[in-house]
Amino acid sequence: MKYLIDHVQVTVRNIKKAEPFYDVLCEALGFDLSKKIHAYLPELxxxxxxxxxDAYDFGICSPLSEYQDDTIHRRKPGAVHHVAFRAxxxxxxxxxxxxxxxxxxxxIDPPQIHHSHGPNYYALFFKDPDGIKYEIVCNH
Structure with missing residues (x-):
């Protein structure tokens, strides 16, 4: 059996400040903003x-208050190193x-061939306002 990603959720420092960036990014990635939902989970x-x-969901969430001022570093244990979207x-x-x-x-790197990943690995690397690393890649 093959399992696919159903959803990815990333914690940002300030969800209200991050929302405009993610609205633009997610719309560019093909998400329909009219299907965007906001929720508050009181138990959490x-x-x-x-x-x-239909393919998968992408979300951002608020941090616990004690972590709100922590610096983000992709090499911390438990952190996401980066998220890559296929173009x-x-x-x-x-x-x-x-x-x-x-x-x-x-x-981080404008669109270009990254030979270290292969002869056709054309990718863009960037960070969100909190410093979370993302990639857009076409590998053919």
């Missing part, structure tokens, strides 16, 4: 924003890059 004292799609074409990778630029997004 957690706010959640979910971007819904169908290199032009689609470039399109996300063009959307991120006016938002003053921290670009």
């Amino acid at each position: 004292d957690m706010e959640v924003i979910e971007y819904l799609d 169908a074409t290199r032009e689609a990778v470039d399109a996300i890059y063009e959307i991120l630029l006016p938002m003053n997004t921290e670009i």
